[in-house]
Amino acid sequence: MNNLKLAWRNLWRNRRRTLITSASIFFAVFFALVMRSLQLGSYDHMYKNAIESYTGYIQVQHKDFWDEKIVDNTFAYNQQLEQQLLADKNVEACIPRFESFALASNGPQTKGVLVMGVDPDKEIHLSNVKDKMVKYRLSPEAIEKIRQDPNLPEKVKELAILFENSAYTNNSRLQLDLGIDDKKASELMPAIEGHAAFKNGFIHLGEPGVWVGEKLSQYLQLGIGDTIVLISQGYHATTAAGKYEIKGIVKLPLPDIDNKIVYLPLDICQDLFNAEKNLTSLALAVDDNQDKAIAQTVQRISGLVSKDQKVMEWREMNEVMVSQMDADDKGGQIMLGILYLVIAFGVFGTVLMLTAERKREFGVLVAIGMQKKKLASIMTMEMLLIGLIGILAGALVASIVILYGVEHPLIFKGETAKIFEEYGMEPKMAFWNIDTYYIWQMVIVAFMVLLAIAYPLRKIFGMKVVNALRA
Amino acid sequence: MIWKTAWKNVWRNKVRSLVVIISITIGIFGGVFAIAVMNGAIEQKVDATLNDEIAHIHINDPAFRDNYDIQLSVDQPEQTIAMVRNMPGVEAVAPRTVITGMANTATKSAGVQILGINPESEREVLQLCQTTIPGTGDFFDAESRYQLAYIGEALAKELNIIRYRIDESMLDSLAKREVPAEVLEKLVPFSGHRFKSEKSFKKEVKGVLSMKEQHEYGAVIKEEAWSFRARSKMTLTFLDKDQMQTGAVFRIAGIYDIKNSMYEMSQVLVQNEDLAALTGMASNEYHQLIIRLDDLESTKVVSESLKGKLDGLEVMNWKEIQPELAMMTDMVSKFYAIFMVIILAALAFGIVNKMLMVVLERTKELGMLTAIGMNKKRVFSMIMLESVFLSLVGGVTGIIISKALISATARKGINFASYAEGFEAMGYPAHIYPVISTSFFITVTVLIIITGILSSIYPALKALKLDPAEALRTE
């Protein structure tokens, strides 16, 4: 009779309890995995947004630029460096930038803005700016047209009013906000797209003209074709001022950047700040964006740059966000810790009962000749099986949810979406694919079960057969 | 009788009951305390926002908030102020001018909102003036022939008005504060050095200190290295009433620290008469009135009655000014409930297991009780009561411990210094005073009772299925 078979039958004899105990472990594992997946997924999503709309994964900068973002802390464009950087196996493109601050105004409205001089063609390698250009806008005129349209349902009209002045970079978000399901989309969307269409234009090197963030455009009440005035301090404390036509409006998924960004063609921007051919940074587009690959790339590149330059990775450049996410992460882990503690006690309780209930049986087994070691190993196996059933079932169900979630992130619509947006978040919750965090949850649960086993093992090894038989 | 028996039954197998009770205690304690910390952080944020930043009610031109147009000032300001001040429930009113502009120092610049205030009335409405970092100024108290500005710590750092430096006197004062010699020695190479920013200071200092030293002395070193140059100046530039660019040099009249870097970065306070001279506005012309109420609870009533009385002006209470703050308070309470329910669900598994065991173990006894005429309803309720008692003992203990720890930490607070930057960037203090309302404890108690009842249903049904005769025969 092998131990495993005996252990299995013991579990089956008490299947109700086995199931309840396994279910509690299942519950904890499932919860922990799905919650971790959502947490990690949302961090990744936030980081990706920040990286793709602003910092990039790696930047080469003047060594003082990050601490003091002034025009004097810039470096001259150097083709040789660019060639060397591009030769690195993980670097796909070098994106030159000139970044500074200015006061933007439109008549009485003024606001401090982030001016970004970019090469629009190269910028595509890092952030797909085209995808971020506003294509639809629920302007008051657009809403009026929607309201007048006899073919559109009332609910759509109500939602359109709720989302007045919202801008969209694609039609699927517009469809969601207006609460139109996929079946009706082909019927209703073309008309709405027609009403809400937003004519957007490009900027090019050599042509004065700007793109502004969508929130900034709302604040300054600027539209396509309007003029924006930028005032700042140029190279060597000269005055920098310029007037530019707004060519396009972009909507970045980071509200904090969206409400202050102005994109200028790189050369126009350098002219504005009297900065000749200087750059504030070279952002690098990378092939492999895993943490390890980034760290290695940073190390390799650090050898290439001059001593006036330094290489920064996205974590340093998004320090505040990383620290926020860290705090949030710790909070989540504390919650899981509490949950696990509760489950651990539940498992311990079960073990306690199981041991008390079978005291006599243990006595008999030892009386007729079973060694205590063997008995202990059967007991251990039983508990591990209970744990394993819970863990595997939890992991399995969580995997189904997560694998589905990775393909179909939770996207909120209607009023809920509005709440998310007012918080400055995208109304979307992404899942993080199955990864090492899985192993961690399993290790924790397995450890918990092993800890609980200590009790019956102590009981078995300290058992007096005569007393046990009398039980 | 049933109650008494159920209560005694809880204690029949002490060890087993205690395991379940302790698990409930830990679960409830962990949940309640974690929530108290979160709730404390949020209440502090609401308090701080209302006391330091926005007060309770704002009054301005209906179009003013759209883009802060300098032309949109409040009509007949004196009468309006007098009228509002005499409203029941209003404690104080302060008028303000609000202008968008840029702050510059020799090397840096930042976009800011310039608030033209009247120091006396401002003091009555907001407590911002009390958050001045010692040694940086006195919030417009001293007479000065210069124009003065009161700015936030984050902006001061950004503009290099606050710097970090290590020199002999700084090392001396560190020695006085019992920083060991070996740590000081590591800092000596930096002597005479001014750091460009907080970040570069942190980086350099971290580079020479061990983790343990950073942890123990980091805060003290940072505090001592912090340096403010008295008589620092900055330039404020903005557009005047005629859309012409204007500006002036302002001397720093104090640096405020409210642990909210976003606000600190963007709000600069100057005296209204100074600002009016530059903008060309009349010295009694204002954009906004901010109002402090006697009682937070009366916000809605007072703002409604003001709305009725002030035609042509926009009256907004803090919930309307910062809808995300109001919404967060709502969302978060939902989150608390979900979190407690998850914990209780996890606890329920343990309770069900224990109660099932109880029923199977007492087959004979339950059979006997049925045999001597106890009806099914009573058997059922006896088991249910035992489960509820079990849950309550654990739950109430958990609540008592949480309550004790909350009161213990409420005075000194809990410091999450290592995450300070993240917290402050979100506008939350990193030093949290846990707090939770009494009604939350009542809700939790009710939830515990419900959990006890729900967890007993299956075991109790099992007990009813027992055949009394069969039960008696079992050896």
Place this chain on the structure above:
Amino acid sequence: MKILEIKNVHKIYNSSEVKVHAVNDISLDFEKGEFAAIVGPSGSGKTTLLNMIGGLDTPTEGEIMVDHTNLAGLKSSALIDFRMRNIGFVFQSYNLIPVLTAKENVEFIMSLQKWNKKEKDERTYELLKAVGLEDRINSRPSKLSGGQQQRVAVARALASKPKFVLADEPTANLDSKSTETLLDIMEELNKEEGITFIFSTHDARVVKKARRVITVEDGKVISDERKK
């Protein structure tokens, strides 16, 4: 041939209030092939004596030699092993392993001793046949009557070919018909195969069948009669 010698054995329980002299200087010898009953009222010390003989409990004083081995000289795991090879147990409340079938219960000890499958199967069948349960081989204990369970317990006790079988009140929970069947089986095993049985009992039917009756009272042997 002596298979069991009990020499001046004492057992004293020291509880907080009273000192109980449960076994007070008992000396007994058992030969191979005996069919002996230890009788006496409850509390007379017979179960304690039996537990000490089985190596489940240790004497306060005196020694117990099973097949010339002093039980006191064995360490706990060696004792468990020795017990498995030399002593069979039958308990008052059967104590079969509830999750195993009749066959598996009987096989259990043989498995612990790593017998090969063929030998195990043969011996198990033989034993279950001997106790008249060859047709219930695959039943779980819960499907068997008390008498049948006790017969499986006897088969289990014999599995490792022990020197003797200790049966602590084996018939206490059985009705008279089951008792009779069980006793007949044991008597037959004793006569045909020469297996030694030592019972503790106060059941008159068992006493009637026994060929040696040892009466214990207050921890002392007051009579030791052998029948023809």
